[in-house]
Amino acid sequence: MSSFFTIPGAQKKRKRGPATEAPKKRFATSKSSSKPTSKPPSKSAPAPPKRAERDESISGSDSESEDAIELPDAPETGSESENEGETAAEKRLRLAERYLDNVRQEVDEAGFDAEDIDRDIIAERLQQDVAETKGRVYRKIASELAVDKASHTLFRCNTFTxxxxxxxxxxxxxxxxxxxxxxxKxxxxxANQFPQTTKRKPKKPPAPPRRQPTKVAMVKGNHKKEKDRDYKGHIAxxxxxxxxxxxxxxxxxxxxxxIIVWDAKSxxxxxxxxxxxxxVTGLAFRRGTNQLYSSSKDRTVKVWSLDELAYVETLFGxxxxxxxxxxxxxxxxISVGARDRTARLWKVVEETQLVFRGGSIDKKQKPNIDPRSLAHEGSMDRVAMIDDxxxxxxxxxxxxxxxxLQKKKPLFILPQAHGLEDPLLPTExxxxxxxDPKVVPPPQPRWITALRTLPYSDLILSGSWxxxxxxxxxxxDKRRIEPAGILGSPSSDAAGLVPNGVHADDSGDEEMVNGANESKDAPWIVKGIVNDIALFERGDRGKDGLCVVAGVGKDMRLGMWKKIKGGKNGAVVFEVPRTKAPEKEELADD
Incomplete structure (x- = not known):
């Protein structure tokens, strides 16, 4: 079967035109003649014998005639002469390589780096997906967040806690x-990220991330519908x-x-x-699915499938x-059981559970801390998974x-993460x-009322009052929890990365100070008790920073054991920017 690539060049030449035109083109492009003549008609006497020689070369060599007709340029003629013995398949391969070179050149001129795309989008994504599938920590972003430059805004809607x-x-x-x-919303x-500026410049222009969220929809239950079984709303x-x-x-x-399932849009x-x-005290979705886990004061954990809107099973323990x-x-x-002081990992498929028992405290007596302030663990209230x-x-x-999961006791305990309460006056x-001043009890640590992690990373957030x-x-080494900053504090405190009630001694170890708090005149951003924290990453893989939403109230979510004077009911949104790569390298060098 013949094709364009397999037809001899001589045949293609004979089909294109008469053979008498070949000598003219040969004389125009050939460099074999020693001296060109300015008057071809008068000095072209030897032309007939050359025509005869040309006819013989046409019948004897196809590749030479093909080069003479199709590729008139001298450099091309030389390069083609080197490929006289190539087969049809080799020629197709050479043409394909030439085409790819031309495409690559056009892509480079447009500023499109295919190699970077392959490395960043394909290889890196595959590595991250594999790491997440294995359920291990593979991202370290806590040190890349500019916590001290975070913006904030408080929003509320005339509601309770x-x-x-x-x-x-x-x-x-x-x-x-x-x-x-x-x-x-x-x-x-x-578009210009941090710091934010606006095109309009009024007298007091608010930065875009500091604007309050927009209320899209609201539903409110009716406590008077307690006896109505068909009422699809909350009555408490x-x-x-x-x-x-x-x-x-x-x-x-x-x-x-x-437990009420709502349509997210309407x-x-x-x-x-x-x-x-x-x-019902807690809810958690399994990542990437619509499988739901719920915890309750009835001492059980239940599993639900929202794709079928059905109950699956109950876990006891x-x-x-x-x-x-x-x-x-x-x-x-994983769930925590308050005053049974246990955390239990439930393996739903295997129908087994792992029990982790708390109740211990840091046995190392640290200086400048009243031993009576090292309270024993009475209730395990919050839990968050870092990885599997x-x-x-x-x-x-x-x-x-x-x-x-490899140990039944904690790897590390960070006591008094949110400092101590102000000591009471003797009259109080x-x-x-x-x-007598001796009747004054020692200052007690503040509870951990909210806890959240960014899954498969080294970032942990906690809240109190x-x-x-x-x-x-x-x-x-994944064996310690270290301070990384404070959201809502003055820049001087946040830059030091030292939590409330903690100071660093000469040896670099952090020590708690009995009753040490920030100045009472310092502005509090979060006015109330942080009852819950939620977060998500801005941009692709968090390249634009982190958005943190903290739910705040005057009292605690499960009771009224603590009430904050001057507290606010609502939520606070923190926009935490991501540090740039050069700044990151400088910090690493320091």
Whole structure:
């Protein structure tokens, strides 16, 4: 079968025109003649014998005639003469390589680097996906966040205490003790990133990230519908909320023992579950799916499938009310049981559980700390998973504990993460007119009321009622929790990366100071108790920073054991920028 690439050049030449035209082109392009003549008609006498020689060369050599006709340029003729013995397949390969070279040259002129795209988008993404599939920490971004440059804004909607918050970018969902579920649209970052500027310059121009979120929708339950079984709404305090990653569902649980599944777009109820026998205290979605885990004061953990809007199973084991729960990509979840002081990892498929027992304190007596202020762990209230091997818990003794699935005891305990309470006055501790100062109890640590991690990274956030959101990072050896900054504090405090009530001695070790707090005149950004924290990354893989939403209230989400004077009911949004690569390298060098 013949084709264009297999037809001899001589045949192609004969089809294109008469053979008498060949000598003319040969004389025009050939460099074999020693002296060109200015008058071809008068000095072209030897032309007939050359024509005869040319006819013989045409019949004897196809490649030479092809070069003479198709490639008139001298350099091309030389290069083609080197390829006289190539086959048809080799010629097609050579033409394909030439085409690729031309495409590559056009791409380079347009400023498009295919090699960088292959390296960054394909190779790096595959490595990250594999690491996330294995469930290990593979991202270290805590040191890349400019915590001291974070902007903030407080928003509220004339409601009671905000008990929980969930995010599904660009929306945030808050729930309150007066049975309200509110959907907010968070503001987008400006194109020029940090610091933000606006085109218009009014007298007091607010930075775009500091603008308050927009309220999109709101639904409120009715406590008078308690006896109405068909009422699809909450009739008591809403204690927790969770949003699915695909933006399809929003789920709330409350003190009325109900779990309500809402449509995320319209906030219309789709299904109400009544399987729990006591207040629902926690909700968590399995990452990448619509499988839901719930915890309750009835000491159980339940599994739900929202794709079928159905109940799956119940997990038993806790000896006290289950107050918090968290989950990642694998089909397992972890919960904490308040005063049974245990964290339990539930392996749903294997139908087994791992029990981790708390209750211990840091036995190292540190200087400048009243030993009576080192309170024992009475209740394990908060839990958050770092990866499939590590998790962190927060307790009422103010300690953050780092756990591993390989050990039943914590790897590391950070006591008094949010400092100590202000000491009471003698008149406040006793009813006597002139009380003895000895009756004053030692200052107690602030509880860990909120805890959140950025999954598969070294970033940890915690909240209490000290007026700030603390930022922590996992050490390189994954065996310690170290301070990384403070959200909502003056820049001088945040730059030092030292938490409230902590100072660094000459040896570099951090020591707690009994009753040491920031100045009472220092402005508090978070006015109230941080009852919950939610976060998401801005841009692709967090290249534009981090958005943190903290739910704030005058009292705690599960009770009124603590009430903050002057506290606010609402939420605070922090926009944390990402440091640039040159700044990161300079910090690493220092």
């Amino acid at each position: 905000t008990t929980s918050v969930a995010v599904c970018a660009p929306y945030a969902y808050t729930v309150t003790k007066d049975r309200c579920l509110i959907k907010w 968070l503001q987008d970052l400006p 305090d809403i204690l927790c909320v969770a949003a699915s990653q695909d933006g399809k569902f929003v789920v709330t649980g409350g003190a009325d023992k109900r 906030l219309k109820p789709q299904r109400v579950f009544y399987q729990h026998r006591d207040a 806790h000896q006290d009310q289950v107050v918090d729960i968290d989950a990642l990509a694998q089909e397992r979840c 091997e590590l998790f962190v818990t927060g307790s009422d003794n103010g300690s953050l504990a780092l756990w591993s 501790a006793s009813a006597e007119r002139t009380p 000290d007026g700030y959101v603390r930022v922590w990072k996992l050490s390189d």
